[in-house]
Amino acid sequence: MLAIGAMLQDFENNKEKAQAWFKALRDKICAAFEAEETKGQFEKTDWVRRPEGGGGTMALMRGEVFEKVGVNISTVHGEFSEAFRKQIPGAEENGGAFWASGISLVAHMRNPFVPAVHMNTRMIVTSKGWFGGGTDLNPAYPQEEDTKHFHETLQQACERYAPTAYDEYKKWCDEYFYIPHRNEARGVGGIFFDYLDSGDWSKDFAFVQDVGEAFLKAYIPLVQKNKNKPYTDEHRAHLKFRRGRYAEFNLVYDRGTQFGLKTGGNVDAILMSLPPDCAWP
Amino acid sequence: MLAIGAMLQDFENNKEKAQAWFKALRDKICAAFEAEETKGQFEKTDWVRRPEGGGGTMALMRGEVFEKVGVNISTVHGEFSEAFRKQIPGAEENGGAFWASGISLVAHMRNPFVPAVHMNTRMIVTSKGWFGGGTDLNPAYPQEEDTKHFHETLQQACERYAPTAYDEYKKWCDEYFYIPHRNEARGVGGIFFDYLDSGDWSKDFAFVQDVGEAFLKAYIPLVQKNKNKPYTDEHRAHLKFRRGRYAEFNLVYDRGTQFGLKTGGNVDAILMSLPPDCAWP
Numbered sequence: 001m002l003a004i005g006a007m008l009q010d011f012e013n014n015k016e017k018a019q020a021w022f023k024a025l026r027d028k029i030c031a032a033f034e035a036e037e038t039k040g041q042f043e044k045t046d047w048v049r050r051p052e053g054g055g056g057t058m059a060l061m062r063g064e065v066f067e068k069v070g071v072n073i074s075t076v077h078g079e080f081s082e083a084f085r086k087q088i089p090g091a092e093e094n095g096g097a098f099w100a101s102g103i104s105l106v107a108h109m110r111n112p113f114v115p116a117v118h119m120n121t122r123m124i125v126t127s128k129g130w131f132g133g134g135t136d137l138n139p140a141y142p143q144e145e146d147t148k149h150f151h152e153t154l155q156q157a158c159e160r161y162a163p164t165a166y167d168e169y170k171k172w173c174d175e176y177f178y179i180p181h182r183n184e185a186r187g188v189g190g191i192f193f194d195y196l197d198s199g200d201w202s203k204d205f206a207f208v209q210d211v212g213e214a215f216l217k218a219y220i221p222l223v224q225k226n227k228n229k230p231y232t233d234e235h236r237a238h239l240k241f242r243r244g245r246y247a248e249f250n251l252v253y254d255r256g257t258q259f260g261l262k263t264g265g266n267v268d269a270i271l272m273s274l275p276p277d278c279a280w281p
Numbered sequence: 282m283l284a285i286g287a288m289l290q291d292f293e294n295n296k297e298k299a300q301a302w303f304k305a306l307r308d309k310i311c312a313a314f315e316a317e318e319t320k321g322q323f324e325k326t327d328w329v330r331r332p333e334g335g336g337g338t339m340a341l342m343r344g345e346v347f348e349k350v351g352v353n354i355s356t357v358h359g360e361f362s363e364a365f366r367k368q369i370p371g372a373e374e375n376g377g378a379f380w381a382s383g384i385s386l387v388a389h390m391r392n393p394f395v396p397a398v399h400m401n402t403r404m405i406v407t408s409k410g411w412f413g414g415g416t417d418l419n420p421a422y423p424q425e426e427d428t429k430h431f432h433e434t435l436q437q438a439c440e441r442y443a444p445t446a447y448d449e450y451k452k453w454c455d456e457y458f459y460i461p462h463r464n465e466a467r468g469v470g471g472i473f474f475d476y477l478d479s480g481d482w483s484k485d486f487a488f489v490q491d492v493g494e495a496f497l498k499a500y501i502p503l504v505q506k507n508k509n510k511p512y513t514d515e516h517r518a519h520l521k522f523r524r525g526r527y528a529e530f531n532l533v534y535d536r537g538t539q540f541g542l543k544t545g546g547n548v549d550a551i552l553m554s555l556p557p558d559c560a561w562p
Contacts, residue, residue: 062562068561068562152562180542181542181548182548240558242292247528247532247561248532248552251528251529251532251533252533252542253537258533261461261462261533266481267462267463271529271561274525274561275560275561276560276561276562277521277560277562278559278560278561279557279558279559280349280528280555280556280557280559281343281349281553281557281558
């Protein structure tokens with residue numbers, strides 16, 4: 001009994017550590033983004049999940065450099081529906097009970113030469129526990145040098161975790177962020193991982209933290225490099241066109257969006273990912 | 282045998298009549314829209330359905346009054362997948378064989394005071410045969426008088442068919458064009474009907490033709506009345522915001538869009554419905 005009690009206590013500690021990290025990362029990212037912004041700052045809105053427990057905080061900035069960027073954190077718990085628990089590892093064994101905490105970020109940039117970006121990491125607990133997440137780059141005008149920098153920075157974080165992790169998570173990302181009806185990739189990729197549970201929670205958590213840190217190193221230099229580049233109405237029209245593809249992917253295919261919309265999640269938080277200005281010309 | 286042969290011949294004649302009507306209605310609508318347009322005309326593009334039979338013609342106009350309007354016709358035939366035929370009346374009994382012909386229209390208007398509109402009518406044949414369709418109005422700024430005119434014109438067509446038809450099809454429309462995750466209607470309604478088969482094909486076909494004619498009488502006066510109204514950047518911003526809702530409905534819920542995208546339909550024709558300029562501010 002003592003051993004089980006201690007294990008449960010460890011698990012509660014782990015949940016708290018993860019939740020605290022997602023919040024700390026949110027603060028760090030918001031500060032880094034505000035440092036690149038010339039006008040505006042993040043506005044935070046709390047929300048509470050009903051009828052079940054938990055909630056979150058949306059942080060939204062509408063600026064000059066960051067045309068629209070949302071950085072959301074949430075920690076929720078409750079019970080998955082009978083239908084849904086079949087799709088989630090360990091949920092049936094547990095009567096559908098779950099706990100989930102995470103951070104989710106989407107930035108749509110004013111300048112067509114600064115790539116849009118998405119980042120998300122999360123910890124999920126059913127009768128099992130795991131991490132998931134990733135980050136991917138969505139430039140209207142892909143620049144080889146930028147794509148290389150983004151990927152290499154993530155590769156370093158992955159290789160600190162496992163030698164094969166980058167290849168595996170890069171491939172997963174390419175497969176996930178693909179728009180079948182357009183026969184095209186949503187962006188230029190990044191990494192995507194799910195069901196991460198090596199048996200060593202501390203090691204997995206360290207990786208997730210590393211991905212969060214690597215995200216800033218991978219992305220902020222691309223903002224700095226491109227945010228003052230001159231652009232024309234035509235560049236901007238192309239940006240809006242590419243954002244249409246981004247919206248198509250999120251509304252038709254994205255698992256998180258579909259799940260959230262159809263199970264009564266916080267709609268404002270879920271759809272914060274949609275572009276501020278877009279076009280199907 | 283003679284009786285069955287004659288019935289089959291009737292059925293082939295009916296398919297031809299329906300297909301010819303959808304084409305004639307397309308021509309009539311395109312002419313009526315071009316008469317209201319100050320700049321631009323419809324450009325037609327044919328497409329062929331592979332590997333199975335049939336195809337269609339997209340007609341697209343990007344004008345000053347009609348910012349983006351698509352009027353598509355198609356006649357296709359083939360075999361539904363094992364999974365899909367279970368959802369379609371009469372398809373299992375027939376080895377999944379189907380024939381379908383129809384017209385589909387979406388108009389996004391430049392002036393925020395001219396409502397966007399959608400109209401579609403179709404004839405489907407499996408081992409059964411029926412009509413479906415409807416039309417609904419999507420104003421950024423609902424005007425009571427316009428909504429009343431639109432509904433009353435459709436009501437007259439419905440009442441020529443059956444005394445209860447308008448109430449039934451109006452309700453169906455309100456239920457169908459509802460955005461659950463926003464808890465709001467997509468627009469101000471209209472009519473929606475499906476599986477229409479009274480046993481008297483000629484009567485049902487006459488109703489479908491009547492709906493097509495009524496559409497023009499219901500909509501063209503709203504274009505004429507509102508197209509020259511002055512508007513501001515704020516009106517235009519609100520129009521773009523409402524178009525975001527339209528895109529959300531079509532990409533997340535619309536059965537035709539979902540079906541088309543996931544079964545290899547003509548993507549350009551299916552997504553012609555998406556707004557030329559929209560925003561999630």
